[in-house]
Amino acid sequence: MIVREDIRFEGFDARSWAALLALVRPDARGRHGTLLVAVDEQRNVLNACVVGRGLVQVASPVAADVQLAELCREHDVARAILLVEGAFEEVAERLALDLNAALTGARGAHAEPSRGALGDDLTQLAALLGALREVHAAGWLSIWPPLPSIPLTSAANVRRALDLLLPVGHSFTLVLYDDDAVSTAVALSRRREGIDHVAGPETLLRWTGPLSGDYHRDYRALSDAVSTNLAPLHLGVFAQRETVERLLRVPDPGAWVTAVAAREVLVHPTPAYVAVALGADALRSLTRATTELLGGVELLEIFRPMGRALRERLPEATSLSATLGWNPLATLARALRPPRSAHRPVEDPAPRTEPSDRGEG
Amino acid sequence: MTPPSAPHLPPRSGAVHYWRLPRRAWEPALRALASLGFEAVETYVPWSVHELSPSVFDFGEHDRRKDLGAFLDLAHQLGLSAIVRPGPHINAELTYFGVPERVLLDPRCQARSPRGNPVILYFPPRMFPVPSYASEAYLAEVARWFAAVGEVLASRVRPHGPVEWVQVDNEAGYYFRNGPYGQDYHPDARAAFQRYVSARHGSLSAAAQAHARPYAEDTDVEPPLRFDPADPLALHLDWAAFQEHLLTRSLATMRDQLRSVGLGHAKTFHNISLGEAGLPMSLPALAEELDVVGLDYYHRASDFETMRRRTLYLAGSTPGAYAPELGAGGPPWFPPLHTEDSLFTALVASAYGLRSFNAYMAVDRDRWYGAPIDERGERRAEAERWERLVRGLAEVEFEAMRRPTRVGIVWPRSYMRLSRATHVYGPLSPSIMEVVSGSPVHGCRQDSLGLGDVVQVAWWERCEAVAAALTRARIPFVILDGDAAAERWDGLDLVFAPTYEFFERPLATRLAACAARGARVVCGPRRPRRDEHGQAHGFEELAGTQLDLLRDPDEAIARLGSALDLARDLDLGPGLQTTTHEHASGHRVVFVINPGDDALRARLTPELVARGRDLLVGPADRGPLAASLTVEPRSVRALLLPPPPAARTAGDAR
Incomplete structure (x- = not known):
């Protein structure tokens, strides 16, 4: 890399x-x-x-x-x-042709190639994926399981997705504790091109100075330190490490919201999309539980108006998929979730709301 | 007091990147480095960082962190010697591996694919066209960079300054784009190939015969663009040999450039990356041009077999096994390396003959994690374990020790080349396959190509089978590159060399010389009938060797071991491996290695119980050893046996 x-x-x-x-x-x-x-x-x-x-x-x-x-x-x-035989070489040649065309184009008006002529990260990634897909489409390359059918969206669209998840000029932090000491942590900041700074726990602790050892108390100092030294904090997550490890490995859709409600996981600040994701998580969990308990009665129907109200207050929540053509949160969730076959099947009875393309508020 | 290093190897050192640290951190970082017992500081010198515009460089005039001279002077004041690595390629997790973007974007400097396209290093998200090792334009750019950096370094070469060693380029392997037909088809490379073919065969007409092509003049010689089994094998073996030759020639040119800018008194070395058995790079050929050639080590503890094999190859094929980079931590995009992985690697490599290493990184920096010293120059918790290792090795003068070995396994170069030429996954190259799959032959064609055997796979499997049998018999051995220098074969009493339908005449001559001086040479399973150029040859040279099918390697090795009275490594218990190293002054070091997942008990010999001490604790804490000791999973115990009393007296007298 x-x-x-x-x-x-x-x-x-x-x-x-x-x-x-x-x-x-x-x-x-x-x-x-x-x-x-x-x-x-x-x-x-x-x-x-x-x-x-x-x-x-x-x-x-x-x-x-x-x-x-x-x-x-x-x-x-x-x-x-x-x-x-030769398929990988074909990918390499097509990639070279694509990037070389960019180089040649960049040289057109100048005697010397200019900096940045190779394109930005997303342009380069699109070139590589494009070459792979051409060779795949030609039947020279077969892969199982198939590549995710995420459409090759434009670099601009991916940037819009990033803008929603971590806006330009903002930061994210995750701080995890083992008992009363920080076990691991990361803080990220974003500029226009993408992530520009990845800081680990040593750096964070240098910024904060001594901590109490209780993330319920420390999270404010940590948030302030990241905002001061990196960029205004957009999303912070604070918890015991084993809690987060457990949550990432259980398929129960209500586990996260339960953990947040019980302050096992502190989310501070809480951007809108996280609040909505947690809300949806809660609804799914509640629905599954009540459906089982009440012999199939779809309790979620009761909450549908609440969902609508939530959606109206937070329009970006429903515009995400429509904006991108794919849902990055769902993709992330799929990537992190263990294979369902290894667990009890989980229904996903969340309400299928119609996408409303209202822009990003 | 730290004893001096053996003169033929760089001293144990740690990497510090001056330009990535604030100036105020230099001194604490260097002091912390010295506190670990390292004798030298190693640093890259990044071309792209120092070059502001063509022919304009900043060595501290604008940015104080770039003051290379001041950094080296500080190291000198603190008693450290210096190892510098000015590239041009350095990687160092820099975006363009240390080469200025303008050079990479210059079409004259770019390596070329079979279709004439630039060769792209496809590690997203910042892919770039890689330079051509053949390009005269690129080498001229390198000369200008070396001239600039030479102005800073020349006056600081020993004895006037700390610089003792200079590395020429870095992990030269075509920038990881080393598939057999990936590059280089640059016009300068094509011309070089034409000259090379004539020279290799002695004449153009001989080359024409070997290639079955009507060459009237050099320019008629065209490099193969892909492997075609209908072609004469010699054409593809020539291409594979040329790829090695091109790198060697290019690095020799860079060495001469460094000499010409005042660095002639510094010794030179090079580092070969992981996957060396699949790389188009000849370690012995390069060792003829530079003072030292070493291997880089980045391994998880689970890679025990690989790190052992690599070290046995290095120890067998070079006069002193050295690791220019032994990972202490790693870049964030590698599989995570724990401190236990790094220390296990250092100890396993030492156990099998690595004599010196550079801890990369000793001081943490941007795009790295896990160095024993942080970016402010403060020791982390793991620093103590590194210090015990470094000081322990220094105390016993490990660089001057030897592991008595009378057995060698030969890797014939022409078989290595055949394996590369028949690799079918192109840019997913043999060396990458070796790193991820453990073997450079897993990606080879599986047909016999009219050779009777699938030689490109069989030679490797045969060598592996012999190595496994020797390991089971506890007989120490090394692996020799078939092109290894003559002195590497001295002292071997038993040599195993795989032979098939074709073989190399120079190697056959070498084996014959071994047999003539009384060594037992075991070839097979076939007596070859053609040479590496495809010419019929009876290989009468091998008449004095023993053709052995090795149907039962364990039986054969037991028989030969007894016949030759071969010494065996200590047997301290099931699952444990041991090696013993000797020093001329009489002391020995016994490594006890547990490569498995469960803790094991080692039953010590009476001598170890009576006189042995744990080398990896401070001298003041060394108590007597119990009759058995625990060896934790994937760990190594290093036990020091002082000289017997008589020898100690003699040593004291000296």
Whole structure:
């Protein structure tokens, strides 16, 4: 990974960084590994291997309509990539063509190439994804499970999404405790191009000075320190580490709102989209519980007017998906949630409100 | 008192990036570094940071953090020597790896793909076109940078200043775009390939015969754009060899450039990245050009087998095994490395022969986490464990110790090249595959290419099988690059070399020389019939060697071990591995390694119980050892055995 010149990352020791990453560690259950299969143009197998395990046998030739899911089961892996020899090279060439066109264009009016001629991060990512999708669409590359069907939205749209989640010139912080000491923490700030500063617990504690050891009391000092040293705080989350680890791994839609209500998790300040997300979480949880308890009576109907009122007060909540064409919060939730098959099935009876494109308030 | 390092290796050092720290942090950072027992400070010198515009540089005139001279002078005042790494490529988690953007955007400097496009390093979100190691325009830009940095460094080379060692470039491997047919098709590279082919074959007509192409003049020689099994193998082996040659030649040019700007008295070295068995880089060839060539180490503790294999290769193929970068922490986009991972790596590598290392990073900085010293120069909690390790190794003069080894396993270069040439995942290159999958041959074609065996896979598996059998027998061994210098083969009494349908004549000659001096050379499973150029050859040189199918490696090694009376590593209990290192003055260090997930008990020998001490505690805390000791999961105990009384007397007398 290569990042922009103006991004600063600081303030983590090995323990605090590992603790932060552990929050989003993939679920360890289920199948692991990736099966790679390369075939020639006649679809004869040139190579088949499971990364980290070694070479394997795959029957040759591979049918055009091969079920990669079957291959995954057969080789006990989570993912499979089948490619026609040269597909990765094709991606590389198409990417180079795309970026080179940008370079050539940038050089047009100048004798020397100008700084930034390679495009910004989002433009570059779009170029890479575009090259991958072209090769995929041409049938040279098959992937299981399929890539998420998130539409390739424009860089401008992604920026609008970022503006909502963490507006330009604002910051976010997550501070987690082990008993009475900060275990790990991160503070992010955003400028126009994207995140420009990632600060760890050492930096935060340098900004705050000594703390009480109780996040219920410390959160104000931490919030002020981030606002003063980084940028005005847009969203702060403060909790015991084990609480957040637990919440990220349970599928119960009401767990977060319960934790917030019980002040196990402090959210301060609380931007509108978080409030709405928590509200929706509460409604879903309540609905599931009452539906089970009342033998199928859909209690959520009772709350539908409340939902409407909430929506009217916070128009950006319902405009998010309409604005982007996809819902980043839902995507994030899916990414963090363990596979449903490993748990009791969870219904999602949240009210299907019609998207209302009222702008972003 | 810290004993002097062996003269042929850089001293143990720690990395500090002056330009990333406020000036007020320099002195506490360097003092903290010295407090860990390090003898030297290492720093990159980033071209893109110092260059303000073409030919205009800031070495502190505008930004005091960029005052390289003042930083080196401070290190000198504090008694530290200096290792500097002026690139041009440095990575250092800088956006363009330390190369100015204007240079990367210059089409004349860009490496070229088979279709003539720029070669893009595809690590998003800041992808960029990588420079060409063949480009004369790029090398001219590098010369201008070296001239500028030379003005600061030349007057600070020993004995006038602290600079002892200079690294030439960094992890030269085509900027991770080292798939077999990924690059470089730059016009200057094509011309170099044409010259190389003629030289390699002795004449253009010989090359034409080997390639089965009608070459009338050098310019008729075209590099292959992809692997085609219908081509003569020699064409692809030549291309793979040329990719190694190009890097070596380019780094030799950079070395000469550094010499020309007043750094001729500094010793030179280079660092090879992870995945070296799959890299288009010849460690022995580069070692002929530079004073030292080392390997970089960034491993999780679960990578035990990989770090062991890499060190055995380094120890077998170079006169002194050195790690220019041994990860202490890591960049945030690597899989997370704990302090336990870093220390386990340092100890395992030492156990198998790593003699010196540079802790990268010793002092934390932007885009890094987990160094033992923070950005203000204050020691973190893990600093004490690093100090115990560094001081322990210094105390026993570990750089001057040796691990007696009489057995070698050979990696023939031509087989390494064949594996690269037959790799089918292109930009997901053999070296990347080696890093993520543990082997450089997992991405190879699995057909035999008319060779009778799937040579590109089989050679590696055979070497691995022999290594596993030697490990089970507790017989110490090293791995030799087939191109390793002549002196690396001296002292080996048993050499295993895989041989198949084709083989390298120079290596056969080397093996024959080993057999002639009395070493047992075991080849096989096939007697080769063609050389690396595809020419029929009977390999009469190998008549004095033993052809062994090694159907049962354990049986064969047991037999040969007894016949040659090979010494074995200590057996201190199931699941534990041990190595023993000796010093000329008589003391020894025994490493007890637990690579597994469960704690194990080591049953110590009577000698260890009677005289052994734990090296990794301070001398004042070293008590006698019990009859058994616990070795925690994925950890290493280092036990010091002082010289026997008679030897100690002799040593004192010296």
